[in-house]
Amino acid sequence: MDMLMIQLEKDxxxxxxxxxxxxxxxxxxxxxxxxxxKLPSKRKLSEFLSISQTTVELAYAxxxxxxxxTSKSRVGFFVEAIEELAYVEKTTSQQMIKTTKxxxxxxxxxxxxxxxxxxxxxxxxxxxKDAIDDHKQDLLLIGSPQGEQELREQIASYLYQSRGVLxxxxxxxxxxxxxxxxxxxxxxxxxxxxxxxxxxxxxLTHHIFSQYNQSVIxxxxxxxxxxxxxxxxxxxxxxxxxPSHQFPTGAVLSASRRAQLLNxxxxxxxxxxxxxxxxxxxRYIGKPIASLQGMxxxxxxxxxxxxxxxxxxxLRIAYFVLPEKLLTRYxxxxxxxxxxxxxxxxxxxxxxxxxxxxxxxxxRMRKIxxxxxxxxxxxxxxxxxxxxxxxxxxxxxxxxxxxKEMSATDLSNIALQQGIRIIxxxxxxxxxxxxxREDQFLLGFGGIEEAEITNTIQKLMDCWRIxxxxx
Amino acid sequence: MDMLMIQLEKDxxxxxxxxxxxxxxxxxxxxxxxxxxKLPSKRKLSEFLSISQTTVELAYAxxxxxxxxTSKSRVGFFVEAIEELAYVEKTTSQQMIKTTKxxxxxxxxxxxxxxxxxxxxxxxxxxxKDAIDDHKQDLLLIGSPQGEQELREQIASYLYQSRGVLxxxxxxxxxxxxxxxxxxxxxxxxxxxxxxxxxxxxxLTHHIFSQYNQSVIxxxxxxxxxxxxxxxxxxxxxxxxxPSHQFPTGAVLSASRRAQLLNxxxxxxxxxxxxxxxxxxxRYIGKPIASLQGMxxxxxxxxxxxxxxxxxxxLRIAYFVLPEKLLTRYxxxxxxxxxxxxxxxxxxxxxxxxxxxxxxxxxRMRKIxxxxxxxxxxxxxxxxxxxxxxxxxxxxxxxxxxxKEMSATDLSNIALQQGIRIIxxxxxxxxxxxxxREDQFLLGFGGIEEAEITNTIQKLMDCWRIxxxxx
Numbered sequence: 001m002d003m004l005m006i007q008l009e010k011d012x013x014x015x016x017x018x019x020x021x022x023x024x025x026x027x028x029x030x031x032x033x034x035x036x037x038k039l040p041s042k043r044k045l046s047e048f049l050s051i052s053q054t055t056v057e058l059a060y061a062x063x064x065x066x067x068x069x070t071s072k073s074r075v076g077f078f079v080e081a082i083e084e085l086a087y088v089e090k091t092t093s094q095q096m097i098k099t100t101k102x103x104x105x106x107x108x109x110x111x112x113x114x115x116x117x118x119x120x121x122x123x124x125x126x127x128x129k130d131a132i133d134d135h136k137q138d139l140l141l142i143g144s145p146q147g148e149q150e151l152r153e154q155i156a157s158y159l160y161q162s163r164g165v166l167x168x169x170x171x172x173x174x175x176x177x178x179x180x181x182x183x184x185x186x187x188x189x190x191x192x193x194x195x196x197x198x199x200x201x202x203x204l205t206h207h208i209f210s211q212y213n214q215s216v217i218x219x220x221x222x223x224x225x226x227x228x229x230x231x232x233x234x235x236x237x238x239x240x241x242x243p244s245h246q247f248p249t250g251a252v253l254s255a256s257r258r259a260q261l262l263n264x265x266x267x268x269x270x271x272x273x274x275x276x277x278x279x280x281x282x283r284y285i286g287k288p289i290a291s292l293q294g295m296x297x298x299x300x301x302x303x304x305x306x307x308x309x310x311x312x313x314x315l316r317i318a319y320f321v322l323p324e325k326l327l328t329r330y331x332x333x334x335x336x337x338x339x340x341x342x343x344x345x346x347x348x349x350x351x352x353x354x355x356x357x358x359x360x361x362x363x364r365m366r367k368i369x370x371x372x373x374x375x376x377x378x379x380x381x382x383x384x385x386x387x388x389x390x391x392x393x394x395x396x397x398x399x400x401x402x403x404k405e406m407s408a409t410d411l412s413n414i415a416l417q418q419g420i421r422i423i424x425x426x427x428x429x430x431x432x433x434x435x436x437r438e439d440q441f442l443l444g445f446g447g448i449e450e451a452e453i454t455n456t457i458q459k460l461m462d463c464w465r466i467x468x469x470x471x
Numbered sequence: 472m473d474m475l476m477i478q479l480e481k482d483x484x485x486x487x488x489x490x491x492x493x494x495x496x497x498x499x500x501x502x503x504x505x506x507x508x509k510l511p512s513k514r515k516l517s518e519f520l521s522i523s524q525t526t527v528e529l530a531y532a533x534x535x536x537x538x539x540x541t542s543k544s545r546v547g548f549f550v551e552a553i554e555e556l557a558y559v560e561k562t563t564s565q566q567m568i569k570t571t572k573x574x575x576x577x578x579x580x581x582x583x584x585x586x587x588x589x590x591x592x593x594x595x596x597x598x599x600k601d602a603i604d605d606h607k608q609d610l611l612l613i614g615s616p617q618g619e620q621e622l623r624e625q626i627a628s629y630l631y632q633s634r635g636v637l638x639x640x641x642x643x644x645x646x647x648x649x650x651x652x653x654x655x656x657x658x659x660x661x662x663x664x665x666x667x668x669x670x671x672x673x674x675l676t677h678h679i680f681s682q683y684n685q686s687v688i689x690x691x692x693x694x695x696x697x698x699x700x701x702x703x704x705x706x707x708x709x710x711x712x713x714p715s716h717q718f719p720t721g722a723v724l725s726a727s728r729r730a731q732l733l734n735x736x737x738x739x740x741x742x743x744x745x746x747x748x749x750x751x752x753x754r755y756i757g758k759p760i761a762s763l764q765g766m767x768x769x770x771x772x773x774x775x776x777x778x779x780x781x782x783x784x785x786l787r788i789a790y791f792v793l794p795e796k797l798l799t800r801y802x803x804x805x806x807x808x809x810x811x812x813x814x815x816x817x818x819x820x821x822x823x824x825x826x827x828x829x830x831x832x833x834x835r836m837r838k839i840x841x842x843x844x845x846x847x848x849x850x851x852x853x854x855x856x857x858x859x860x861x862x863x864x865x866x867x868x869x870x871x872x873x874x875k876e877m878s879a880t881d882l883s884n885i886a887l888q889q890g891i892r893i894i895x896x897x898x899x900x901x902x903x904x905x906x907x908r909e910d911q912f913l914l915g916f917g918g919i920e921e922a923e924i925t926n927t928i929q930k931l932m933d934c935w936r937i938x939x940x941x942x
Contacts, residue, residue: 002632002633002827002830002831002833002834003632003633003830004632005631005632005633005634005635005761005765006635006761007635007761007765007766027631032628032631032637033631033632034628112612112613113612114611114612116608116609116611116612117608119608119611121603121604121605122605124603125599125600125603125604128596128599128600128603128815129596129599129600132592132595132596132599133592133596134592134593137587137588137590138587139785140585140587140590140783140784140785141583141584141585141587141783141784141785141918142583142784142785143785157503157505160476160498160503160504161473161474161475161476161504162473162474162476163476164476164477164478166503176647176651176811176812177809177811179807179808179809179811180647180651180811187682203807204807207806207807208807211658211804290476290478294476294478295478312611312612313611313612313613313809314610314611314612314613314614314813314814314815315813316809316810316811316812316813333682335678336650336674336675336678336679337650338648338650338784338787339787340647340648340650340651340787340811341647341787342785342786342787342813342816343785344599344785344816345813345815345816356473359473359474362473363473447612
């Protein structure tokens with residue numbers, strides 16, 4: 001223990017040494033000073049508290065006498081384990097917070113999981129070593145509020161090459177994630193907007209809109225993505241879409257709807273599109289579809305994406321790309337803003353991208369996820385037509401349709417009792433839709449080992465009592 | 472270059488190879504495909520775009536013929552430098568954004584700077600190496616929304632020992648900084664609060680309150696900190712204070728005002744105190760003053776602090792400590808929330824604290840800053856009584872009072888012309904105050920090298936034409 005912050009009252013009737021003794025004793029009993037802790041030396045503590053060394057000596061002597069601490073010659077004073085003492089309950093908060101997890105999750109089809117076994121730890125560690133360097137003292141200080149220039153250059157180049165996004169580094173703003181970036185975009189677009197959101201859609205986004213008191217209007221999603229006709233009939237000002245791989249249905253926004261959506265935005269000055277391109281790095285089928293941003297010539301698209309899926313969720317690096325005409329407004333509003341992303345980390349990622357490791361990693365992961373998807377399709381095949389999948393063009397999740405005389409909620413609960421977490425699509429619905437999604441589930445496969453997939457699916461089918469068609 | 476995202480129209484009258492050729496040429500001319508870039512192989516690009524290899528071959532041949540790319544046998548196709556070509560201006564945003572910095576800053580008394588020369592890079596690098604480890608794959612996934620349990624334990628123990636803050640790890644929420652944490656606190660305390668803020672005060676805080684449409688009422692600060700009597704006369708519900716070292720005046724909230732403030736909060740159920748303890752690690756004079764949080768027995772204080780001053784501003788780790796009664800509300804509101812702080816970094820800091828390096832670092836830095844402060848005092852001494860300092864009990868800044876027949880704004884401009892940045896206290900004022908602060912400046916000394924201080928002060932005095940008294 002470096003120091004001991006104790007408040008002593010010099011004018012009190014209780015002698016100083018007794019006050020000190022009482023406070024340390026209290027700390028030991030309540031557990032705030034842990035067993036085995038080395039107390040500060042008498043000299044140090046007396047200096048720190050501006051009291052005489054004798055006062056500390058008296059207090060320590062008393063604590064030794066009563067067995068709270070022991071003195072090891074030439075080493076110092078150490079806190080003893082006091083088992084006989086009545087243990088004072090520290091707080092009840094611990095018990096209060098614990099959520100009642102009844103079922104231990106053994107198999108998790110949660111779409112947020114990625115494959116962690118193929119992460120290039122060695123390379124990443126190397127870049128950490130390079131970034132944390134005595135010659136880079138400047139990196140300790142605050143950097144650009146938009147994120148490091150070098151990293152924005154890498155992102156601009158990556159986005160152009162792989163997603164057809166056209167932008168300069170000046171249009172990019174780096175932040176910690178959607179939770180942090182989306183409110184910034186909302187600020188930019190001004191108060192009292194009506195946001196069109198996909199239904200079903202990403203729960204977090206919906207939550208953020210409501211937390212910031214923004215009105216939303218749910219627009220139905222079918223196999224071609226958001227129904228733009230419905231959007232046109234609404235009074236929405238801003239449309240939030242996931243065109244490359246709709247979350248959660250996996251639909252890809254069709255070419256004609258893309259044009260329709262861009263036209264919708266072009267009709268009114270204040271209309272905008274927020275394009276969330278969260279997992280488009282992993283596309284398995286069909287020719288590449290460029291981002292909406294790349295098709296847009298009127299500065300109507302705010303492009304947002306993240307390294308959560310492509311690198312790791314715990315990295316906390318995401319970004320958005322602003323149309324040029326919003327830049328002045330961005331600089332006006334966010335003058336006082338400091339980037340939320342650590343600079344060392346930004347420099348690690350910059351070098352990782354610059355040296356081509358990011359591309360390599362994506363290629364490797366694309367193969368891994370494609371194999372997993374193939375395994376998944378094979379594993380589910382024998383259960384057709386009771387079970388089928390859709391939305392498998394990209395990403396790390398598909399939609400599972402289960403034709404059973406039982407609701408998805410009931411099936412989900414049955415699975416949970418066996419330790420399997422699989423979430424009904426219904427739970428991502430903001431309002432009822434024309435599409436029947438009663439029998440659909442979101443099945444994330446990113447976090448499940450390839451070798452486990454067949455086994456895992458069999459367990460799921462077994463608990464739902466779905467048999468192979470051939471049986 | 473890993474891949475080339477190009478949108479081709481199969482039904483167009485223009486042949487595919489020509490479209491491809493045109494698009495790549497455009498990329499090279501506009502600079503989005505950089506000189507020396509290796510283009511994807513013909514096979515890879517044809518697969519990626521779902522076109523025949525012949526199409527790619529034709530396009531590449533045309534580009535070679537026109538000198539846009541060259542083919543290196545068995546290596547690939549590379550983009551050439553095309554200097555003769557008219558360079559198409561990419562965007563105007565770069566020019567647009569550039570702030571007109573007329574004066575190059577040579578000496579910066581900005582209070583946000585720290586001493587970077589003594590940072591333990593080697594140790595920090597070691598912990599990065601330890602954290603980024605194949606055996607810790609789990610750290611790639613999302614962690615606790617409140618921040619890692621182990622780090623919260625370290626912070627709880629540190630806060631108790633050095634600041635007298637009494638809390639369990641469950642009461643701590645870790646985030647990226649004040650910009651990100653303060654809005655969370657505002658959400659917790661509910662809509663339509665009136666916030667009392669210190670005047671003069673921290674500009675960022677004021678900015679955040681206004682961005683989130685929260686009403687504020689400025690309360691005067693004198694040499695004993697916030698004038699609680701003024702607060703009592705207001706209808707404020709929440710008081711935001713920096714009691715250990717008021718920003719920017721450096722005042723320490725007196726013991727009687729602390730009691731008064733806690734009593735004020737106790738009088739009404741919804742009243743709260745936000746205690747911002749941003750730089751209390753560095754105290755040089757007098758006995759330690761425990762945090763308000765430690766004196767509070769009614770759960771009225773929300774304690775907020777950061778590692779920006781104690782470790783580095785670019786780390787982006789800060790935290791707040793909630794009273795127990797606000798925990799349920801916290802968990803209700805922030806269910807969907809993901810921590811903004813990278814997990815690797817949290818684990819690095821945990822180990823750094825656990826192994827005692829944080830304490831060591833603080834002790835070392837305290838000595839360094841104390842020496843700098845001594846040097847500063849010595850350097851200013853000869854200019855008394857024209858110049859004097861106050862607020863020097865703690866932290867990395869003091870208040871400089873300059874008795875000259877000239878406004879602080881004019882003096883600040885004169886300094887700026889010599890490349891010296893020093894900000895008048897006036898600029899931190901939200902409203903006029905009873906205190907005369909016309910002749911005061913904020914002088915941050917954290918970022919100035921000890922050996923430079925005397926010289927630096929002399930330059931400042933010279934440009935203001937202030938002479939040594941003895942002269």
